[in-house]
Amino acid sequence: MSIESIVPTALDAPGHFGPYGGRFVPEALTAALDELDAAYHAAIVDPAFVAELTELERTYTGRPNPLTRAARFGELCGGARIYLKREDLNHTGSHKINNVLGQALLTKRMGKQRVIAETGAGQHGVATATAAALMGLECTVYMGEEDTRRQALNVARMKLLGAEVVPVTAGSRTLKDAINEAMRDWVTTVDRTHYVLGTVTGPSPFPTMVRHFHEVIGREAREQILAVEGRLPDACVACVGGGSNAIGLFSGFMDDPEVQLRGYEAGGDGVATGRHASRFSAGSPGVLHGARTYVMQDEWGQTLPSHSISAGLDYPGVGPEHSWLHDTGRAVYEPVDDTEAMEAFAALCRTEGIIPAIESAHALAGAMRLGRELGPEAVIIVNLSGRGDKDVETAAAWFGIDLAQQP
Amino acid sequence: MTATLAEVFARVHAEKRSALIGYLPAGFPSADEGIELINAMVSAGVDIVEVGLPYSDPLMDGPDIQSAVEQALRAGATPDVVLDTVEQITAAGATAVVMSYWNPIERYGVEAFSARLAGAGGHGVITPDLTPEEAGPWIEATASHGIDRVFLVAPSSTDERIATVAAVTSGFVYAASTMGVTGARTQVSSAAPELVRRTRALTDLPIAVGLGVSTGAQAREVAAYADGVIVGSAFVRRILQAPDQPAAVAAVAELARELAAGVRGN
Numbered sequence: 001m002s003i004e005s006i007v008p009t010a011l012d013a014p015g016h017f018g019p020y021g022g023r024f025v026p027e028a029l030t031a032a033l034d035e036l037d038a039a040y041h042a043a044i045v046d047p048a049f050v051a052e053l054t055e056l057e058r059t060y061t062g063r064p065n066p067l068t069r070a071a072r073f074g075e076l077c078g079g080a081r082i083y084l085k086r087e088d089l090n091h092t093g094s095h096k097i098n099n100v101l102g103q104a105l106l107t108k109r110m111g112k113q114r115v116i117a118e119t120g121a122g123q124h125g126v127a128t129a130t131a132a133a134l135m136g137l138e139c140t141v142y143m144g145e146e147d148t149r150r151q152a153l154n155v156a157r158m159k160l161l162g163a164e165v166v167p168v169t170a171g172s173r174t175l176k177d178a179i180n181e182a183m184r185d186w187v188t189t190v191d192r193t194h195y196v197l198g199t200v201t202g203p204s205p206f207p208t209m210v211r212h213f214h215e216v217i218g219r220e221a222r223e224q225i226l227a228v229e230g231r232l233p234d235a236c237v238a239c240v241g242g243g244s245n246a247i248g249l250f251s252g253f254m255d256d257p258e259v260q261l262r263g264y265e266a267g268g269d270g271v272a273t274g275r276h277a278s279r280f281s282a283g284s285p286g287v288l289h290g291a292r293t294y295v296m297q298d299e300w301g302q303t304l305p306s307h308s309i310s311a312g313l314d315y316p317g318v319g320p321e322h323s324w325l326h327d328t329g330r331a332v333y334e335p336v337d338d339t340e341a342m343e344a345f346a347a348l349c350r351t352e353g354i355i356p357a358i359e360s361a362h363a364l365a366g367a368m369r370l371g372r373e374l375g376p377e378a379v380i381i382v383n384l385s386g387r388g389d390k391d392v393e394t395a396a397a398w399f400g401i402d403l404a405q406q407p
Numbered sequence: 408m409t410a411t412l413a414e415v416f417a418r419v420h421a422e423k424r425s426a427l428i429g430y431l432p433a434g435f436p437s438a439d440e441g442i443e444l445i446n447a448m449v450s451a452g453v454d455i456v457e458v459g460l461p462y463s464d465p466l467m468d469g470p471d472i473q474s475a476v477e478q479a480l481r482a483g484a485t486p487d488v489v490l491d492t493v494e495q496i497t498a499a500g501a502t503a504v505v506m507s508y509w510n511p512i513e514r515y516g517v518e519a520f521s522a523r524l525a526g527a528g529g530h531g532v533i534t535p536d537l538t539p540e541e542a543g544p545w546i547e548a549t550a551s552h553g554i555d556r557v558f559l560v561a562p563s564s565t566d567e568r569i570a571t572v573a574a575v576t577s578g579f580v581y582a583a584s585t586m587g588v589t590g591a592r593t594q595v596s597s598a599a600p601e602l603v604r605r606t607r608a609l610t611d612l613p614i615a616v617g618l619g620v621s622t623g624a625q626a627r628e629v630a631a632y633a634d635g636v637i638v639g640s641a642f643v644r645r646i647l648q649a650p651d652q653p654a655a656v657a658a659v660a661e662l663a664r665e666l667a668a669g670v671r672g673n
Contacts, residue, residue, distance in 0.1 A: 024509050024536045026467050028561035028586050030568060170473060176464065183466040188587040190563065287510040288464065290536075300485050301514030302463040 015204025018327065020320035023203040024287045029183075032190045037205040039110050044212060049105060056101050060134070063216065065089045067224035067381070072351035073364075077371025080378040081229070084354070085221045085249060087385045094357065094386030095217060095245045096127035100196060102213035104131035107194040114138040114193040118182040120147055120175035120241065121312035121359060122154025123386055124198030129163035131196075139163040142181045144174035147311045154390050172305040175241075175315045179289050199242025200319030203290030207319055211247045218252020221381055229379050235260035235370055238383040239362040240333060241277070241312050243319035245385035250331060260332070263322065264366035266308030267335030277306035278335040279318045280326050288317040294326070309338040309394065312359040312386075336365040342398050344368055345388070357386030358394065409502045412530050412555050412578035415454050416613040416634055425630035425670040427452060428615055429663060430506060430639030431646075432459035433492040434484025435475045440652050442495050444659050448642065449501045451660040452667025456496060457533060457639070460489045460507035467508075467535050469590030471640040471647060486515050490527045497528030504531035504557065504578070509541075517548040524554055531555030531578045539575045546575060557581050560606055562598035573610035579635055580606055584618045590640045591621035600632050626669025636670050638662075 015021050023033060043049040057063040065086040074082040087095035107115055115137050119125030125141040132139035141158055145167040148155050158165050171177040179202075186195040200207045200214075225233050236253050238246035240263035253259040268276030276282065279294040286295035288303060296304040296316035308314040325331035336344075341358060344365035348356050356364060360383070367382045374380070388395065396403050410418070419426045429448045435441050445456055461479040465472060493503045505524060512520050512534070524532065531554055537545065539558065549556050555578030560569050563586060573580055582603055585596035596619060603614050615635025620626060621644075626636045645662055649655035 022541050023538050024541060025538065026535055026561070026583070027538070027559040027568075027572065028563055028583060030538065030561075031563035031565065171463070171477075180464055180466045184469075184588045187467070190586060287513055287536075289466075292513075292541075295510070297510070297514065299514075301511035302480065303510075 015208065017321045017324035019285070020292050020323040021204055021207055022292055023290060024292070025203045025290045026187055028187050029190065029203070033203055033205065035110060036106070039106050040205055040209045043106055043109060049109070053102055053105055057098070057216065061090050061097050061101065063090070064220045067221060067228065070352050073348055074371065076347050076351065077368045077380070078374070079376030080371030080374055080380050082367055082371065083225060083379070083381045084384040085217060085381055087217060087245060087383060088354070088356065088360070088387035092123070092127045092130050093389065094123040094127070095214060095248060096124045096198060097130065098216055098248065099198065099210050099213040099244060100124070100127040100131045103194065103196045104135050104137065107137060108135060110194060112192055112194045114189070115196045116140045116142065116182050116185050116193055117196045117198055118142050118175065118178040119198065120178070120314060121310065121357070122147070122151040122158070122390060123312060125163070125165070126154050126157045126161070128196050129158040129161035132163060133161045140185065141165050142168050142178040142185070144172070144178050145169050146173040147175065150394060151311055151390055175311070176303065176306070199244040200247050200321060201242045201289055201291060201293070201317055207291065207321055210244055211251060211321065214244050214248025215251045217245065217248035217383065218250065221249060222252040225379070225381060231379070232256055232259050233379040233381045234374055235262055235378065235380045237262045237264070237363050237367045237370060237380055239264050239313060239359050239385060240318060240322060241315050241359065243322045245383050247319060247321060249381065249383040254330070261325065261330060262366055262370060263331055263333040264336045264362045265333055266310055266313035266362060267337035267340070268307040270337050271335050275307040276335060277308045277313055277315060279316065280333040281335050285323065291320045293320040293323045294318050309341065309398070310358040310362065312357070313362060334366065336362040340365045342395070345395060346399065354384070355388035356384055357388050358391045360385045409497050409500060409528060412455065412502065412504070415502050416579065419454065424672065425633060426454040426615065426635040427626070427667050427670045428455040428457060428635050428637040429453035429642055430457040430459055430637065431642055432461050432472070432476050432479050432484070433489040434461060434479040434482055436478055436646070437482045438484070438488050438492065442492055443652070444646060444656060445492070445496050445501065446499050447656045447660045448663045449496065449499065451663035453663050454502065455635070456501045456503045457506045457637070458489055458492055458503055460486060460505055460511055462508040462511055465508065467588055469588040469640060471643045472589050474647065475643045486511055486520070490523050493524065493529040494527035503529050504533060504555070505529060506533040506535070509534055509537045517545050521548040521552040521554050525552040529554070531557055533557040533581055535559055539571055542575060559583050560602065562586055562602050566605060566609060569606050570609045573606070573612060576612060579613040579615050580610060581637070582606060582614050582616045582633070584616050587618065589618060591644060592619035595619050595625050595629055599629065603633050623665035623669035626666045627672055630670045630672060636666070638666055
């Protein structure tokens with residue numbers, strides 16, 4: 001048997017997006033990824049699975065969630081017609097639950113009793129703890145120690161839901177290190193544990209599978225915008241950490257070339273300072289956490305620490321499909337720095353009465369920029385991926401509100 | 408030119424024993440001290456040295472190697488420090504292979520890395536997170552420079568998968584004894600003999616067992632069924648616990664002697 005006959009051309013193999021994606025994992029995980037791939041592909045064509053997931057989405061998550069016209073906020077966006085896709089109204093407060101319910105059902109189908117997850121902002125951890133409670137699974141969540149401090153409320157929520165939260169003290173003590181630790185757990189316990197990866201990163205089939213479970217966002221948004229505007233939007237806008245909420249929204253419009261797809265990364269203190277998470281501005285193709293994708297790395301391929309006021313965007317890698325969308329030009333990615341994001345955060349609070357997650361505020365800032373560029377005739381959908389309750393402390397500190405003081 | 412992997416395994420077979428393969432990261436605790444420690448290992452009976460390329464996200468490694476690698480990176484360990492380490496220990500007579508996560512090699516360039524490693528006298532590369540499916544350019548580059556490619560099999564690998572991995576492997580097959588990360592364990596996993604038996608049925612390559620071997624007694628147990636015994640974390644831990652460099656050198660040599668006796672059935 002020749003080598004050529006058994007090694008498929010990587011670019012043509014499943015799980016690739018052009019040169020990106022793939023599987024770069026310890027051999028010990030190959031069997032589990034194959035099992036997951038098979039279970040996933042069998043489940044999504046099984047009417048019973050689809051019906052169960054759809055019913056959960058309707059009666060538990062609260063889907064479909066609305067597409068809200070944000071007229072007053074739109075005035076700050078050059079008068080553009082801004083619509084918010086309200087993932088913040090989902091049970092648990094963000095888009096994360098879409099993916100988690102799908103993977104938790106798969107966990108049961110595979111006969112596993114335990115789920116593990118990584119979390120940055122805590123939204124994915126909360127969603128996983130929630131699904132685990134609902135389905136009677138054991139749950140352990142890995143969270144960078146730095147993030148357990150800035151997202152203390154979500155740590156408490158996970159514990160209330162019965163999950164074990166493990167603070168990770170290695171490396172930069174943020175999301176990247178939480179993923180390392182979750183992978184170490186998984187490789188040791190894989191026979192009875194499923195790793196509920198929270199975004200469209202990681203080894204195949206995660207990027208494809210997580211996208212699939214979030215496609216409901218784009219499906220609903222497309223139907224809703226056609227109903228209210230009678231036409232497709234000019235642009236879809238989302239924040240991009242790993243990029244799952246963005247892929248979910250974009251997927252509904254991928255084949256409509258007239259719809260611009262815009263992703264906004266964390267610019268942190270500014271890309272020029274080096275303290276940011278702008279993979280497409282300052283990163284390069286590399287391999288991180290099981291996939292080839294854009295990575296913030298030094299000349300020797302060591303991962304560089306990322307930085308953002310938003311724990312959920314504070315990650316040096318990005319989903320491989322985004323890398324492909326970037327290279328092909330189908331989607332455009334720009335950084336939004338902490339200051340600009342917090343201005344958009346405050347603007348939405350005061351014009352619409354909606355407190356957004358700081359992650360989502362990056363998308364709102366992007367909409368303010370893009371709306372001014374496209375003008376008042378433009379129709380723009382912004383994925384409001386999460387609500388800001390978890391960020392009240394961070395925002396209060398940013399805006400100088402003393403939480404202890406009486407009004 | 409030092410002995411190739413094939414020559415080392417032929418020699419140990421002739422001596423009716425297993426090969427002792429010792430791992431240390433390059434640049435730990437510093438470039439020069441790292442070289443001294445590796446040379447001590449070789450003088451005391453290690454047959455093949457795995458020189459680790461320190462990486463920021465070592466997700467297959469347990470706490471001991473994580474902390475060693477962090478120290479090495481802080482001390483400035485780059486791929487060039489690794490290649491220089493290989494060159495120096497080769498000059499001292501060691502058969503050296505590099506152990507590296509994939510991204511630093513991809514970043515260096517597969518052709519450039521293979522060429523530089525061959526130039527430094529290195530014999531092979533162990534790539535714990537590179538799967539055969541993604542290895543196309545790597546296979547070409549290593550083949551053209553005479554560098555052996557060591558891939559891993561695990562207890563969860565199917566027979567079909569073992570055959571796929573073995574077909575792209577040269578030098579030896581690395582059998583991960585257990586489902587887990589690197590680190591000393593009180594017992595070598597009972598999955599190891601079965602994995603070696605299944606692998607043996609599918610390839611003529613030598614098979615070395617790693618993960619969790621830390622004592623002479625464990626080395627003796629593994630040597631009874633495997634062609635090579637791989638020890639990493641136990642060396643690293645001795646160095647981490649040593650008060651200074653001379654003590655670390657002595658501790659590494661002492662462990663190497665104990666393990667070398669083990670692979671000889673003593």
